[in-house]
Amino acid sequence: MDSRVLISKPTFEHREDAFGIGHPRPRLSWRFLTPENAEPARDWTQAAYEIEVRHEERSSENSQRYLVASAHSVLVPWPGSSLCSGDAVSVRVRAYAAAEHEQSTPSTATPTEWSPWAQAECTFLSRSDWQAVPIATPCKYEAEQGDPLRPVRFRRSFVLPSDRRVVRARLYVTAHGVYEIYLNESRVGDHVLAPGWTSYHHRLGFQTFDVTSVLLQSNDANNRIAAEVGEGWYAGRMGIRGGRPFNYGTEVSLLAQLEMTLDNGERVVIATGEDWECSSSSIETSEIYNGEVCDLRCEQWDWKKSASDHIVEHDSGWIAVKTLPFPTARIFSTDHPPIRVTEEIWPTAIITSPSGKLILDFGQNLVGVPCIKHVPPSTKITLRHAEVLEDGELGVRPLRGAKCTDVIRTGERGVYNWTPKFTFHGFRFIQVDGWDHSPLCPGDIIAKVLHTDMQRRGWFKCSDPLVNRLHENIVWSMRGNFLSVPTDCPQRDERLGWTGDIQVFGPTANFLYNTVAILSNWLEDLDAEQMVNPSGIPGLVVPDVMGDFWTPTPQAVWHDAVILTPWNLYEASEDKEILRRQYPGMVRWLREAIRRGDDGLWDPDIWQLGDWVDPAAPPGEPGSGRTDGVLVADAYLVHVTFIMANICAVLDLAQEHEQYASEAALLRETFQHKYITPLGNLANYTQAAIALAVQFNLYSSLAQLETARKSLARLVKAAKFHVSTGFAGTPMILPALVTTAQTSLAYRMLMEKHCPSWLYPVTMGATTIWERWDALLPDGSLNPGQMLSFNHYAFGAVGNWLHSTVGGISSCDGWRTILVRPIPGGGLAFANVAFEGPYGRVECSWSVESGTFHLKLLVPANTIADITLPSRTAFPVNSVPQIVGSGSHIFSVPYEGETWPPAPAPASYSGIRGKICDCP
Numbered sequence: 001m002d003s004r005v006l007i008s009k010p011t012f013e014h015r016e017d018a019f020g021i022g023h024p025r026p027r028l029s030w031r032f033l034t035p036e037n038a039e040p041a042r043d044w045t046q047a048a049y050e051i052e053v054r055h056e057e058r059s060s061e062n063s064q065r066y067l068v069a070s071a072h073s074v075l076v077p078w079p080g081s082s083l084c085s086g087d088a089v090s091v092r093v094r095a096y097a098a099a100e101h102e103q104s105t106p107s108t109a110t111p112t113e114w115s116p117w118a119q120a121e122c123t124f125l126s127r128s129d130w131q132a133v134p135i136a137t138p139c140k141y142e143a144e145q146g147d148p149l150r151p152v153r154f155r156r157s158f159v160l161p162s163d164r165r166v167v168r169a170r171l172y173v174t175a176h177g178v179y180e181i182y183l184n185e186s187r188v189g190d191h192v193l194a195p196g197w198t199s200y201h202h203r204l205g206f207q208t209f210d211v212t213s214v215l216l217q218s219n220d221a222n223n224r225i226a227a228e229v230g231e232g233w234y235a236g237r238m239g240i241r242g243g244r245p246f247n248y249g250t251e252v253s254l255l256a257q258l259e260m261t262l263d264n265g266e267r268v269v270i271a272t273g274e275d276w277e278c279s280s281s282s283i284e285t286s287e288i289y290n291g292e293v294c295d296l297r298c299e300q301w302d303w304k305k306s307a308s309d310h311i312v313e314h315d316s317g318w319i320a321v322k323t324l325p326f327p328t329a330r331i332f333s334t335d336h337p338p339i340r341v342t343e344e345i346w347p348t349a350i351i352t353s354p355s356g357k358l359i360l361d362f363g364q365n366l367v368g369v370p371c372i373k374h375v376p377p378s379t380k381i382t383l384r385h386a387e388v389l390e391d392g393e394l395g396v397r398p399l400r401g402a403k404c405t406d407v408i409r410t411g412e413r414g415v416y417n418w419t420p421k422f423t424f425h426g427f428r429f430i431q432v433d434g435w436d437h438s439p440l441c442p443g444d445i446i447a448k449v450l451h452t453d454m455q456r457r458g459w460f461k462c463s464d465p466l467v468n469r470l471h472e473n474i475v476w477s478m479r480g481n482f483l484s485v486p487t488d489c490p491q492r493d494e495r496l497g498w499t500g501d502i503q504v505f506g507p508t509a510n511f512l513y514n515t516v517a518i519l520s521n522w523l524e525d526l527d528a529e530q531m532v533n534p535s536g537i538p539g540l541v542v543p544d545v546m547g548d549f550w551t552p553t554p555q556a557v558w559h560d561a562v563i564l565t566p567w568n569l570y571e572a573s574e575d576k577e578i579l580r581r582q583y584p585g586m587v588r589w590l591r592e593a594i595r596r597g598d599d600g601l602w603d604p605d606i607w608q609l610g611d612w613v614d615p616a617a618p619p620g621e622p623g624s625g626r627t628d629g630v631l632v633a634d635a636y637l638v639h640v641t642f643i644m645a646n647i648c649a650v651l652d653l654a655q656e657h658e659q660y661a662s663e664a665a666l667l668r669e670t671f672q673h674k675y676i677t678p679l680g681n682l683a684n685y686t687q688a689a690i691a692l693a694v695q696f697n698l699y700s701s702l703a704q705l706e707t708a709r710k711s712l713a714r715l716v717k718a719a720k721f722h723v724s725t726g727f728a729g730t731p732m733i734l735p736a737l738v739t740t741a742q743t744s745l746a747y748r749m750l751m752e753k754h755c756p757s758w759l760y761p762v763t764m765g766a767t768t769i770w771e772r773w774d775a776l777l778p779d780g781s782l783n784p785g786q787m788l789s790f791n792h793y794a795f796g797a798v799g800n801w802l803h804s805t806v807g808g809i810s811s812c813d814g815w816r817t818i819l820v821r822p823i824p825g826g827g828l829a830f831a832n833v834a835f836e837g838p839y840g841r842v843e844c845s846w847s848v849e850s851g852t853f854h855l856k857l858l859v860p861a862n863t864i865a866d867i868t869l870p871s872r873t874a875f876p877v878n879s880v881p882q883i884v885g886s887g888s889h890i891f892s893v894p895y896e897g898e899t900w901p902p903a904p905a906p907a908s909y910s911g912i913r914g915k916i917c918d919c920p
């Protein structure tokens with residue numbers, strides 16, 4: 001037995017839990033763990049693996065073992081026969097180390113211990129599995145004035161044979177809208193706002209639950225299945241400029257199928273259809289932007305209770321449903337985790353505002369819903385949410401047309417633990433109106449944090465508390481904006497899947513959490529929408545609810561997500577299937593959708609969002625920064641064409657690879673000709689332009705790069721180390737300073753505390769990343785601009801630099817090779833990063849003590865680390881990398897850091913456009 005490593009429970013596709021999986025041949029992955037009290041295995045690589053598959057119900061081939069000579073341990077092909085709907089399997093794995101002696105084969109080598117068994121169960125794999133049809137209320141919808149739809153309740157009772165036992169019961173469910181479903185009063189699952197937001201015209205996700213234990217089977221026991229459906233993203237107001245209702249349809253509906261197997265093998269199906277009844281909910285309205293209004297004065301408290309012990313006192317208001325045709329969209333089992341309550345937060349202060357309002361401060365800007373512990377009888381409480389205070393009052397201006405208000409009203413009966421069901425808010429503060437019955441105490445109203453419950457993967461810490469808070473703010477902004485789809489912001493009347501925002505934030509997000517399933521789902525929507533657009537242009541937001549507000553115009557940086565986001569996911573996961581699936585859309589983007597000038601670069605007459613929210617842009621014109629949007633677009637075009645060549649290489653498309661590579665080289669030359677002088681001066685003399693040119697390798701010689709280096713240094717010093725970049729330049733500026741061997745300037749920018757800078761918001765008490773560098777002005781007042789979100793992850797793209805350069809780890813091949821490149825600086829005494837990756841845990845910790853750099857590195861089995869230790873290098877950086885295998889490694893090298901802090905600009909500078917603070 002090889003006891004040097006333990007194999008984790010295998011996982012199926014990108015699922016964290018494989019119950020209800022929708023893949024007939026799920027790929028399998030396992031991680032390598034270190035046995036307790038043992039040293040991490042040294043140089044351990046896998047030569048073969050053995051998978052045992054146990055079919056829970058197929059006795060003929062109950063258990064099969066498959067021995068495969070392969071080093072792969074991530075997303076390996078399904079070894080057995082394809083699974084069918086409802087098939088349940090258990091899978092375990094063991095691995096064989098590559099032998100020290102080349103002759104030995106898996107059969108002569110000793111395997112590891114078997115992994116624990118992992119269970120998977122296939123859900124409906126085919127449309128024909130559905131007997132259910134969607135049901136809706138026959139009452140006319142209230143859409144005349146675009147009013148929100150009142151949530152609808154659906155239910156059905158049924159009796160099970162009392163002489164038979166139900167051995168298995170599964171509930172398959174989805175909705176046009178957002179649903180909560182109950183069986184005999186028990187809430188099924190802990191999903192919030194299910195089934196989540198997809199491009200419903202094309203794709204509709206469903207969920208599968210095991211409900212065997214909640215069925216009632218005694219004599220005459222009447223079971224009741226009941227559900228409530230709100231308008232959600234399906235029919236609710238969504239979009240820009242206030243949005244519009246009914247983006248996908250004008251009525252909500254429920255699609256559910258309960259399948260039970262009795263102990264004699266008989267199958268009983270209860271499916272939504274005409275034998276269901278419906279009624280309107282006690283929730284009057286529940287909208288994503290505006291919040292929820294719930295009136296319990298006429299509540300029918302037992303509407304979901306099983307009928308046998310239910311005294312039929314009040315069943316009026318229930319009418320027969322109408323049935324609707326089965327959705328034409330592709331119906332699929334959702335792979336990414338659901339939205340869940342992931343944390344509960346108590347207020348840190350209760351404030352009385354200058355006008356006498358009661359305001360709760362949660363001390364953290366978050367996304368979620370409030371929960372009121374007890375609303376007494378005959379009470380009306382109104383909760384208004386906001387991210388900031390303005391002059392001591394609730395600051396609602398940034399919310400624009402979103403009311404973000406919940407109202408709960410009780411009648412004769414009070415209610416405990418009331419929380420709105422079909423909305424969410426981005427807030428730190430709640431104004432409480434109508435709380436007259438007792439003094440308000442902190443536990444009376446708490447906040448429930450909501451987001452897609454992805455697994456946390458990456459952690460970062462260093463010796464500077466402000467940088468640590470910046471990192472924490474990035475994590476909070478990611479949590480708040482990964483709610484079913486990756487959004488720009490979670491609070492105002494927008495909350496959309498802006499392509500540009502996730503394009504720039506993707507690499508940071510992929511390190512912090514396991515994003516593969518949620519982003520890959522989002523990319524499928526992007527693709528579905530792009531493919532039906534005759535112009536080949538994807539949505540600027542996905543799912544696309546722009547309506548008539550936007551005449552589809554191709555946009556660099558944003559639409560480049562078509563290529564860059566799948567590429568970044570591939571780098572994080574090594575999943576070629578994502579690239580294969582998205583490839584036709586990438587080709588359409590490059591070949592048909594981009595509008596080009598005669599030179600093959602972008603048509604310069606198209607307006608580009610460009611370096612959006614450059615701090616120098618006027619508050620009302622975030623696109624009018626100092627860097628030319630066309631140059632930004634052209635730089636991106638060269639880059640994405642090179643990435644496309646890489647993608648073709650990964651997909652073994654040799655001819656296409658050649659073609660894109662030579663096209664990219666030609667575009668690069670055209671770019672050089674158009675923008676770069678022979679001496680290396682770039683036509684646009686800005687931090688963003690030069691940083692992009694450096695990072696996208698657009699200079700033709702080291703001499704030109706040297707000019708770029710000096711230009712960047714001058715610009716950074718002239719700006720007194722303030723950030724001078726927007727969406728496009730921000731992820732690039734610090735890496736560009738490192739590429740040009742000016743680490744101390746990069747650190748100096750990172751450490752700057754005056755506005756605009758990364759740490760300025762931290763010094764102003766920010767707990768999330770802001771949309772604008774100066775969302776809050778130094779005097780504490782709100783920026784006068786219209787776009788004023790305090791929870792926007794885009795500028796948190798600096799996280800990628802913190803992880804890869806300060807912390808020192810990154811990967812381009814799904815963490816099979818760990819690139820270790822820590823670059824100390826900024827006076828930091830230490831930095832630690834940890835990453836629970838596809839192969840196992842990676843840790844990298846460094847410290848600098850009296851002229852020596854110490855590095856401690858943990859490399860998981862079956863991977864290698866490619867290490868470049870820091871030294872005071874000349875330009876260009878040319879230290880020799882060193883490769884090590886798995887295990888725990890320690891290095892110490894003499895280290896003389898760059899001069900810290902770096903010298904400021906030689907002469908005093910008269911002030912930059914957009915400079916707001918008075919720092920010296």
Ligand code: BGC
Nearest residue numbers: 488489494498500501609787
């Ligand atoms: C969003 C941004 C987005 C931008 C592009 C804004 O309203 O909040 O994050 O990328 O529009 O136009």
